[in-house]
Amino acid sequence: MTLTPHDMDRKIDEHFGFEASDNIEGVLKTLSDDVVHDVVGWPFGPSHGRDAARAFYEATFSDLSESSVESIRRLYGDGFMVDESLWRGRAPGRPFGVEGRNRPLEFRLLHVLEFNDEGDIKRENVWLDLAAILRQLPEE
Numbered sequence: 001m002t003l004t005p006h007d008m009d010r011k012i013d014e015h016f017g018f019e020a021s022d023n024i025e026g027v028l029k030t031l032s033d034d035v036v037h038d039v040v041g042w043p044f045g046p047s048h049g050r051d052a053a054r055a056f057y058e059a060t061f062s063d064l065s066e067s068s069v070e071s072i073r074r075l076y077g078d079g080f081m082v083d084e085s086l087w088r089g090r091a092p093g094r095p096f097g098v099e100g101r102n103r104p105l106e107f108r109l110l111h112v113l114e115f116n117d118e119g120d121i122k123r124e125n126v127w128l129d130l131a132a133i134l135r136q137l138p139e140e
Contacts, residue, residue: 003115005076011119012083012111016069022061024054032120039126041096063093063100069109083111087128091137096130098137107132 011030018026028050031037037053038046047053067089075082087109091100107129114123 003079003119005074005081007119008076008081008113008115009074011115011121012081012113015121016085019057020067020069022065024057024061027057028054030121031124032116032118032122035121036123038124039128041128041130043097060095063091063095064089064105065092066090072108080112080114083109083113085109085111095137096128096133098134099139100137103137105133105136107136 015027015030018024018030031050031053033050034048035050035053036046036048037056039056042056044055047056067087070086070088071083072086073084085108086106088106089104090102091098091105092102093100095105109129110127112123112125113121116122
């Protein structure tokens with residue numbers, strides 16, 4: 001099965017929708033069973049498999065809230081896409097080890113995604129603008 005850009009858009013938009021509603025089970029369903037989930041800088045490193053990816057989402061959903069993701073640009077290749085997005089929301093917890101104090105937060109994200117033949121995300125690499133996060137959430 002050859003995935004079209006429309007197929008990839010539909011899957012990542014579904015993934016972002018589940019993230020916006022803090023729906024861990026929904027997010028995990030967009031990933032393949034053997035997904036490699038790699039948020040660059042995450043202290044535990046890349047995870048392998050849906051169950052292992054769960055820990056990242058549990059921590060993130062308690063640290064960030066009211067999230068929305070606005071896609072800025074997408075590039076497509078054979079079975080992969082690159083998505084540049086803007087995340088907006090609040091930081092009630094300790095996102096990325098920084099005290100949030102429920103302050104508003106906005107930062108850019110870069111996703112590099114690979115898809116399997118069924119259209120599930122089989123590799124998710126995420127880079128985020130940590131400098132923007134630290135600038136908006138200074139230690140007081």
